[in-house]
Amino acid sequence: MRVTQNPDFRRLRAAQGVSQIGSQIGFLALPLAALQVLHASVFEVSVLTAVQIVPFLLIGLPAGVWVDRMRRRPVLIGTDLFRGVLLLTVPLAYALDTLTLGQLYVVAFGQGVATVFFDVAYQSYLPDVVEADQLTEGNAQLELARSASQLIGPSAGGWLISALKAPVALGADALSFLFSAFMVSRIPADREKPVVRDGNRTTWTVLWKEVGEGLTFVRHHRLLAPLAGVGGLLNFSYGMVAAIFTTYTVRELGFSAGKLGTLMAIGSLGVVVGAVVVRRLSQRLGTGPSIVLGALLNGVGPLFTPAAPASAPEAVITCGLFLQSFGVVLFNVNQVSLRQSITPRALMGRMTATIRFVMWGTLPVGSLCAGALASNIGLHRALWVSAAVGALAFLGALFSGVRTVGTNEVPLPVPAAGTTADDSTADDTAALDEDAEQYDRADAR
Numbered sequence: 001m002r003v004t005q006n007p008d009f010r011r012l013r014a015a016q017g018v019s020q021i022g023s024q025i026g027f028l029a030l031p032l033a034a035l036q037v038l039h040a041s042v043f044e045v046s047v048l049t050a051v052q053i054v055p056f057l058l059i060g061l062p063a064g065v066w067v068d069r070m071r072r073r074p075v076l077i078g079t080d081l082f083r084g085v086l087l088l089t090v091p092l093a094y095a096l097d098t099l100t101l102g103q104l105y106v107v108a109f110g111q112g113v114a115t116v117f118f119d120v121a122y123q124s125y126l127p128d129v130v131e132a133d134q135l136t137e138g139n140a141q142l143e144l145a146r147s148a149s150q151l152i153g154p155s156a157g158g159w160l161i162s163a164l165k166a167p168v169a170l171g172a173d174a175l176s177f178l179f180s181a182f183m184v185s186r187i188p189a190d191r192e193k194p195v196v197r198d199g200n201r202t203t204w205t206v207l208w209k210e211v212g213e214g215l216t217f218v219r220h221h222r223l224l225a226p227l228a229g230v231g232g233l234l235n236f237s238y239g240m241v242a243a244i245f246t247t248y249t250v251r252e253l254g255f256s257a258g259k260l261g262t263l264m265a266i267g268s269l270g271v272v273v274g275a276v277v278v279r280r281l282s283q284r285l286g287t288g289p290s291i292v293l294g295a296l297l298n299g300v301g302p303l304f305t306p307a308a309p310a311s312a313p314e315a316v317i318t319c320g321l322f323l324q325s326f327g328v329v330l331f332n333v334n335q336v337s338l339r340q341s342i343t344p345r346a347l348m349g350r351m352t353a354t355i356r357f358v359m360w361g362t363l364p365v366g367s368l369c370a371g372a373l374a375s376n377i378g379l380h381r382a383l384w385v386s387a388a389v390g391a392l393a394f395l396g397a398l399f400s401g402v403r404t405v406g407t408n409e410v411p412l413p414v415p416a417a418g419t420t421a422d423d424s425t426a427d428d429t430a431a432l433d434e435d436a437e438q439y440d441r442a443d444a445r
Helices: 007-037 042-053 060-068 072-095 101-129 132-164 166-185 204-219 224-252 257-267 269-285 287-307 314-342 345-377 379-391 425-444
Strands: none
Touching: 007 042, 007 072, 007 101, 007 132, 007 166, 007 224, 007 257, 042 101, 042 224, 042 345, 060 101, 060 204, 060 345, 072 101, 072 166, 101 132, 101 314, 101 345, 132 166, 132 257, 132 269, 132 314, 204 224, 204 345, 224 257, 224 287, 224 314, 224 345, 224 379, 257 269, 257 314, 269 287, 269 314, 287 314, 287 379, 314 345, 345 379
8 A cells, every 4th residue: 555545644744744834934934033023133043043953952862762651643733732822922922012032032942842852753653654664655755745845835935924024924834833733633543552661750860761772772873873973964064054044145145035935945846856756766776875865965055055156146046955955855765764664663762862863953053153153254155164064974974884775785674573662672772783783794795
């Protein structure tokens, strides 16, 4: 059965697709609210970007333990509702003429906290909704839904911001989260079976012990460790670029909100193309080579923005956004499917949280670095430095075991058949270590 014939997967896809459209609107509206309504500086806007991501550093690791002990579905619904209500406070404050930069910081931080739990639960929930052999197709379909949102969201956001102002446009983002909560609530609760560990309450000692187990599992795994490193460097660069991209295009290139949204929407066609061809391309190239190529394109794309001529930058910037978005799909679909296929369910939440901690934890650091850099050497030079960092990230996958995994030469390793949701962490880790040894022998040939 195709994954698209699964009604519960269709509900999950619809929830993500609509909320992603809202998130694309919010991606434009939040910094523009600070820039245009509150007249924030370059550094203040970069701090706003960083504040939204810093929760991944603060609570990303323990969130994985908590999610492993809870049902994922209520977490998804609750965090969607929280994000929707929180965002609604921005247009309300704007209407009452009480909106401040401090409130935007609080909203951004609250959004980030909820997103930490949502993302960990979401990636851990997908293997419960679809069969194991449908993970790649399922992730590709979700990327296709995300691609449609990236095509619709920026242009819709640009139009809404032009017509209603940025704070009011954030109301659309809020409504998208409420819709997502409704769709997830329609997935039957019995789709998943929670992992129960000894029936004990979580103490801080137990919590940090299990956090350590997740860190150790990822750090010693031949595939997960380099994936985390590559993704972390790509996101460090992305955090730098994203923090100053809107400010650069609006203040130095003179783009309107409508033009910026349109260019981002056209550039996001790379996500559409990537989502359509990723399954076939991955089957032809193999999982590892697809990850390497995706990381390369993901890193090279941002170089087009500072390289664009000031007289007519639109076409060059759009091409860079296209290459980057195509690379993001190719990299993400394959690396997420690889992670889900080689990790026992009992470790899924902590593996996801650990990877997210590394990958997303670099985003706020990059944002703050870019803000400080732009304040000292200017936006254009700071963009060159920011993009150049990500262009080197693919080397981490190229010169590791990831390069050949999932090819005819080195088949994709999977957890031992005996690992189940009720197995102990030690047994799970031992099973994966045995797989890693088998992979080492295959890779050595």
